[in-house]
Amino acid sequence: MGQNNNVMEKLNSVSVIDVAKAANVSIATVSRSFNKPEMVKPEVREKILEIAANMGYTANSAAKSLRSKKTKVIGAIIPTLDHSIYATMINAFQKKLSEQGYVVYILTCGFDASDIFDKVTLLLERGAEALLIVGKILDKNLEKYLLKFKIPTICTYSYHHDSKFPFIGFDNYASTTTIVEYLYSLGHKEIAMICGPLKGNDRQIARVESFKNFMTSKQAEHSVWECKNQYNIASGKEILKEIVISNPNVSAIICNSDVIAFGVLAGAKELGIKIPEQLNVIGYDNLEFAEYLTPPLTTLNIPAEEMGILSAKAVLDNLNNQQPLKSYLLKTELIVRESTNPD
Amino acid sequence: MGQNNNVMEKLNSVSVIDVAKAANVSIATVSRSFNKPEMVKPEVREKILEIAANMGYTANSAAKSLRSKKTKVIGAIIPTLDHSIYATMINAFQKKLSEQGYVVYILTCGFDASDIFDKVTLLLERGAEALLIVGKILDKNLEKYLLKFKIPTICTYSYHHDSKFPFIGFDNYASTTTIVEYLYSLGHKEIAMICGPLKGNDRQIARVESFKNFMTSKQAEHSVWECKNQYNIASGKEILKEIVISNPNVSAIICNSDVIAFGVLAGAKELGIKIPEQLNVIGYDNLEFAEYLTPPLTTLNIPAEEMGILSAKAVLDNLNNQQPLKSYLLKTELIVRESTNPD
DNA sequence: TTGTACGCGTTATCAG
DNA sequence: CTGATAACGCGTACAA
Numbered sequence: 001m002g003q004n005n006n007v008m009e010k011l012n013s014v015s016v017i018d019v020a021k022a023a024n025v026s027i028a029t030v031s032r033s034f035n036k037p038e039m040v041k042p043e044v045r046e047k048i049l050e051i052a053a054n055m056g057y058t059a060n061s062a063a064k065s066l067r068s069k070k071t072k073v074i075g076a077i078i079p080t081l082d083h084s085i086y087a088t089m090i091n092a093f094q095k096k097l098s099e100q101g102y103v104v105y106i107l108t109c110g111f112d113a114s115d116i117f118d119k120v121t122l123l124l125e126r127g128a129e130a131l132l133i134v135g136k137i138l139d140k141n142l143e144k145y146l147l148k149f150k151i152p153t154i155c156t157y158s159y160h161h162d163s164k165f166p167f168i169g170f171d172n173y174a175s176t177t178t179i180v181e182y183l184y185s186l187g188h189k190e191i192a193m194i195c196g197p198l199k200g201n202d203r204q205i206a207r208v209e210s211f212k213n214f215m216t217s218k219q220a221e222h223s224v225w226e227c228k229n230q231y232n233i234a235s236g237k238e239i240l241k242e243i244v245i246s247n248p249n250v251s252a253i254i255c256n257s258d259v260i261a262f263g264v265l266a267g268a269k270e271l272g273i274k275i276p277e278q279l280n281v282i283g284y285d286n287l288e289f290a291e292y293l294t295p296p297l298t299t300l301n302i303p304a305e306e307m308g309i310l311s312a313k314a315v316l317d318n319l320n321n322q323q324p325l326k327s328y329l330l331k332t333e334l335i336v337r338e339s340t341n342p343d
Numbered sequence: 344m345g346q347n348n349n350v351m352e353k354l355n356s357v358s359v360i361d362v363a364k365a366a367n368v369s370i371a372t373v374s375r376s377f378n379k380p381e382m383v384k385p386e387v388r389e390k391i392l393e394i395a396a397n398m399g400y401t402a403n404s405a406a407k408s409l410r411s412k413k414t415k416v417i418g419a420i421i422p423t424l425d426h427s428i429y430a431t432m433i434n435a436f437q438k439k440l441s442e443q444g445y446v447v448y449i450l451t452c453g454f455d456a457s458d459i460f461d462k463v464t465l466l467l468e469r470g471a472e473a474l475l476i477v478g479k480i481l482d483k484n485l486e487k488y489l490l491k492f493k494i495p496t497i498c499t500y501s502y503h504h505d506s507k508f509p510f511i512g513f514d515n516y517a518s519t520t521t522i523v524e525y526l527y528s529l530g531h532k533e534i535a536m537i538c539g540p541l542k543g544n545d546r547q548i549a550r551v552e553s554f555k556n557f558m559t560s561k562q563a564e565h566s567v568w569e570c571k572n573q574y575n576i577a578s579g580k581e582i583l584k585e586i587v588i589s590n591p592n593v594s595a596i597i598c599n600s601d602v603i604a605f606g607v608l609a610g611a612k613e614l615g616i617k618i619p620e621q622l623n624v625i626g627y628d629n630l631e632f633a634e635y636l637t638p639p640l641t642t643l644n645i646p647a648e649e650m651g652i653l654s655a656k657a658v659l660d661n662l663n664n665q666q667p668l669k670s671y672l673l674k675t676e677l678i679v680r681e682s683t684n685p686d
Numbered sequence: 687t688t689g690t691a692c693g694c695g696t697t698a699t700c701a702g
Numbered sequence: 703c704t705g706a707t708a709a710c711g712c713g714t715a716c717a718a
Contacts, residue, residue: 008412010492026689062408063711069351081434091424149353266635292609406695
């Protein structure tokens with residue numbers, strides 16, 4: 001290895017011209033045998049296909065794209081693959097698209113989506129024909145850009161009525177209201193929320209707002225704790241300790257991720273805080289482990305896989321059948337388990 | 344929307360020709376301003392770059408690839424993104440590559456890697472310049488194919504000395520031996536292993552073999568339980584029940600995934616089996632949650648992120664500097680916690 | 687049903 | 703340092 005190992009060169013060493021010569025037909029007939037089979041006499045086509053296979057012919061996708069202006073590539077921009085909640089969606093998205101020969105470019109951007117212009121253009125310049133984005137598009141320039149070039153773009157994990165782009169997601173604001181209402185109905189008068197990084201993160205912002213609005217409307221004590229660094233179990237544990245020290249009257253904690261809730265349960269155990277007797281804990285995402293925690297975690301189920309599949313279908317329908325992209329408001333569901341109970 | 348919304352057409356509406364005209368230079372100079380800046384007089388270059396930016400010029404990647412025979416795309420084939428252990432690696436891999444303007448195609452193949460020829464050719468035909476694959480390449484035809492076309496291919500998550508392809512991974516066989524030896528040294532005489540799907544999965548096969556060989560050499564009782572369906576917590580729980588019923592003398596269980604081990608702990612709790620007093624449990628992967636389980640899980644740490652980063656570096660070095668791909672045998676480490684102890 | 691010839695937008699070559 | 707032009711491999715009018 002080392003010298004002259006160019007993949008394209010090797011892979012595309014035999015072209016339509018070679019096949020045409022070998023089959024004693026024109027290049028047009030070869031091309032048509034692959035792309036418009038019904039236009040070629042069956043015997044001729046079969047012969048060409050066979051010869052092409054024997055010669056190891058592979059269409060050059062760059063040339064194909066250049067000519068046809070289609071790449072069969074979809075771009076996806078997500079915060080990170082390191083959270084199963086995004087990985088699950090992308091997994092479903094990718095699987096569905098690959099059934100139709102589409103391939104997915106994946107780019108991670110961290111939780112701050114306010115600065116993803118570069119990532120978007122990178123994918124677009126590389127030929128992405130449509131985009132999947134997590135959350136709302138916050139950068140006005142990006143919004144203009146996508147609109148100007150009519151890039152088919154789907155936003156997920158959120159739902160905003162005022163958006164210029166279709167959303168296939170769920171209502172973060174309403175979902176959190178469901179959670180807080182439930183906790184309030186249980187009699188909790190002072191509740192804390194542990195949220196993820198807020199900057200450029202419309203999901204977290206909506207949840208915090210919903211929480212604050214509800215609690216304020218009831219004139220109930222409340223506090224918000226931002227998990228700024230690592231979004232993991234250790235953080236949840238740490239933040240619990242801070243909460244306990246500075247707000248000892250908190251009787252329930254809303255975690256905006258099951259991972260954080262996991263940490264809170266772990267921290268509570270260490271501190272000797274009984275759950276749910278002394279403290280109620282509620283998660284978000286309904287990850288697989290939630291029901292196996294001690295105690296089983298009350299949490300909010302979100303339609304991760306469904307978002308991926310529906311988004312893929314929408315993209316396919318748009319690209320293949322010119323169907324306009326529609327929004328879907330998907331349902332979430334509060335799964336009550338044993339980490340919450342009446343005060 | 345609906346008609347004539349071709350992304351490429353819109354995005355590449357202004358070409359080098361337009362920029363050249365506007366800047367009053369030749370197209371060659373425009374091209375060079377972007378790709379070989381040192382060959383263009385600074386003032387001229389700056390002017391061209393500015394004009395190009397104002398006109399919204401974007402190079403057509405298909406044309407670029409067609410001419411240069413480079414795509415700056417890397418393909419990755421992994422079992423699933425739905426397991427954080429793979430997602431973590433891919434996340435690191437992708438992040439590193441994107442620093443150099445590379446983009447990653449991700450395709451999932453399930454756990455059976457014996458039939459991925461189609462996936463490989465799909466990625467290659469789409470222009471992937473190099474490949475990242477999880478596990479050993481089992482299909483002889485695929486092996487021949489990759490060798491014939493000299494596709495830069497890195498295999499991960501395993502390490503085989505007899506492989507025709509470089510491995511950036513760890514030794515599954517030896518790692519399991521470490522685990523079994525440790526358990527045996529603790530005095531366990533009958534051990535069970537819960538493994539993942541075996542078909543087309545060299546990692547699981549190596550671990551099972553290692554386990555059987557060691558136990559046989561000690562003439563110790565042992566059994567292997569294949570987790571055929573879902574590779575999740577519920578399965579671990581279920582299989583534990585089967586083990587307890589049919590092999591009541593088992594005093595230790597090796598789980599080939601922390602997720603399975605999680606299920607075993609959950610099942611044990613339900614059955615009233617005390618861990619580690621009545622049963623030792625050991626995991627694999629050292630996922631984040633392992634140390635927070637009850638009891639904290641003894642497990643094997645694997646270098647997921649490191650594999651991703653090193654693989655990315657190797658690919659970059661191969662593509663940019665013609666450096667041959669080298670193998671790296673990375674270390675694993677047994678993390679002893681409280682789910683194991685002397686008999 | 688098939689063949690000819692052109693153009694897609696870029697980079698590489700070669701001459702200046 | 704710059705310009706003119708060929709070539710990359712394919713799809714598709716248009717002609718036959």
